[in-house]
Amino acid sequence: MIYIDFETRSEVDIKKSGAWVYSLHPSTEILCMAVKVDHTDVFLLKPEQFDGSNTNLTLFNCVNHVKSYISNGVLVEAHNAFFEKAIWHNIMVKRYGWPEIKPEQWRCSASVAAYHALPRSLGGAGKILGLSTIKDDEGKRVMLQLSKPKPRVGGFFEQQEYPEKFQTLYDYCKSDVEAEYAIANKLGGLPNRELKVWQLDQKINERGVHIDIDAVNKSLKILGEYSEKLEKELDILTEGKITTVGQRARILEWCKERGEELPGLTKADVEQALKTVEDAKVKRVLEIRQALSKTSTAKYEAMKNSTAPDGRIRDVLMYHGASTGRWSGKLVQFQNLPRGSIKDMATAIKLIKQGSASSIEMLTDDVMGFMSSAIRGMVCAPQGKKLLVADFAAIEARVLGWLAGSEKMLNQFRNGEDLYKDMASNIYRVDVKDVTAEQRQLGKAAILGAGYGMGAPKFYETCLSWGIKVHEGLAKTAINTYRQTYHHVRQLWYDQEKAAHTAVRTGNRVECGKTIWFMQDDFLKCQLPSGRCLHYYKPELKMKQNDWGESIELSYLAEKMGKAFRNGTYGGKLVENITQAVARDLMADAMLRIEDEGFNIVLSVHDELVAEIPQQTALQNPLERFCNLMAATPNWAKDCPVAAEGWEGINYKK
DNA sequence: CGTTCTCGCGCG
DNA sequence: AAAGCGCGCGAGAACG
DSSP states (O other): OEEEEEEEEOSSOHHHHHHHHHHHSTTOEEEEEEEEETTSOOEEEOGGGTTSOSSOHHHHHHHHHHHHHHHTTOOEEETTHHHHHHHIIIIIITTTOOOOOOGGGEEEHHHHHHHTTOOSSHHHHHHHTTOSOOOOHHHHHHHHHHHSOOTTTOSOOOTTTOHHHHHHHHHHHHHHHHHHHHHHHHHOOOOHHHHHHHHHHHHHHHHOEEBOHHHHHHHHHHHHHHHHHHHHHHHHHTTTSOOSTTOHHHHHHHHHHTTOOOSOOSHHHHHHHHHHOOOHHHHHHHHHHHHHTSTHHHHHHHHHHHBOTTSEEOOOEETTOSTTSOOEEOSSOGGGOOOOOOSOHHHHHHHHHTOOHHHHHHHOSOHHHHHHHHGGGGBBOOTTEEEEEEEESSHHHHHHHHHHTOHHHHHHHHTTOOHHHHHHHHHHTOOGGGOOHHHHHHHHHHHHHGGGTOOHHHHHHHHHHTTOOOOHHHHHHHHHHHHHHTHHHHHHHHHHHHHHHHHHHHOOOEEETTEEEEEETTEEEEEOTTSOEEEEESOEEEEEEETTEEEEEEEEEEEETTEEEEEEEOHHHHHHHHHHHHHHHHHHHHHHHHHHTTOEEEEEOSSEEEEEEESSOSOSOHHHHHHHHHHOOOGGGTTSOOOEEEEEESBOOO
16 A cells, blocks of 8 residues: 655645646646655655656655556555545646556545544544644644745745745655554555445546536626625615625624614524514615525635536535535535526526626516526536436435334335325324315424424424424424324434443444444444444443433534534434435445446435436436436345436536 | 634535 | 434634
């Protein structure tokens, strides 16, 4: 195994453009590369040494050895390998003529850390694992300094001028490789199945998602014109006291001065206030706040910054981004695109491409809403191709029913019954055929919300935030009805909590339904039906005083913003973790099957898959095949009622 | 002036 | 038997 780490510099902001666009830019340069071969000492190469010159004999031999190892297929590990891959392919190979490293040779220590539910960052993982080779803050500071142009004056810090800074950088680079090695030593690699999943993740990330960049540019123009207009109005309206809609404190203060006191400025607060506010100016300010608070502009900016010359954005999926194993998003976060309400996306995009705010204003008075709705459509199939999109139907509810062994719920899904209506009929004690649309809404909220132990007060709040009519008594009835109807689910909360506690207390292996809890090294592990494990680092049981008395709480070590803290957990939460994790495993399995059959996956959004295929294909009915592959269950979930449905088109939409 | 923290918002 | 959960990003405020 070879461990590597690059330090680079560029005019491009990697945070904004992503590693791929960064690595393609002509201003991007390698400052140094640290290499460790197995357990031998780390050595450092500067660019002028990449061809073997300017070195002593030892280093010269090292260079040649590493090149031949790589050509012979040795494994290469990096921390967040996508970055090293991009630099390798676009700079080491293209500029310096080094051999390509094949996809199957790469390993990533960050993905291993993430698999263990540890911090993804090198420093964070090293720190929480108690490794001695932790990152030095001074080194990091210097790295950040040397990696980008000097503030204001421009130009880079050069080695001749700042030899000490460069020495700090070289040491930092070498220590990063040592830290990477230490983490790899401590945690090992991914289990075989997960290695396959990670390799697929990399394939998808390298393929990228295609963007209609012309439409993005036109959208930015429209958004710019329109928000400028509204901000000007805001400025005039408030006599310069408020200049942007993000000025939370100023807005609240200004409203108060005019006799309209708001509890806050959340979406719901503003909606509520708009109903009652008398003052016309306050009303207009809130309207503008509402219109411009949409995150759409930022999304379009992010797309523009990260789209490569070939029209694709790469590295938008983060493997095992959530502790449950779900993917999370990067750069343009494609996991939280607004659903939008545009029916005819193709026509909407055509309109946007005409590029004028006024023509959209003629169509709708909610320009920002329209632009926000159109974001999904920026993702599109390139020339000659089309998108296949499919999603799992109510996957978490199905998995929960399956894990809990609730025959009632499983049969409802197998028979294609409407669970929401049935739930409503039980809550309101009316016949299923008499359930009103409004009653069904509450039934739906209960099915979606009550599965992980939510109590009546929280359920009441949740319903309100979803705009569902409810009162405290009704919320209580709904929660009780859910717990009675699906009592196996409730039982699962208690069983999982007990099993986890027992495993921590005794160190024994504890089977619980379809999962197995056990301790290994410093982790409490929960083995899922797929064989993958959930991880809880350094678990502890402690007495805790609650509203309802004293009880034993399970907690584990987590990290946020570089700070370690104990995260308490309990039955409902564990069941949620397991359910989400199993749904993710079904997705990962589907992805492997689908990619294997020649569909090119470009996005995965928890329960939804987007793939590209040529418009002309030999396949009879590609969409049907796609959905069938997605809904097929692996051996470990044979009796889990999974269903998928989809559509095909040029522009992505909901 | 740059970094860190918090809040709010979008999705599942 | 009481507790919904999982993310990332942008913007402003707070901090140093």
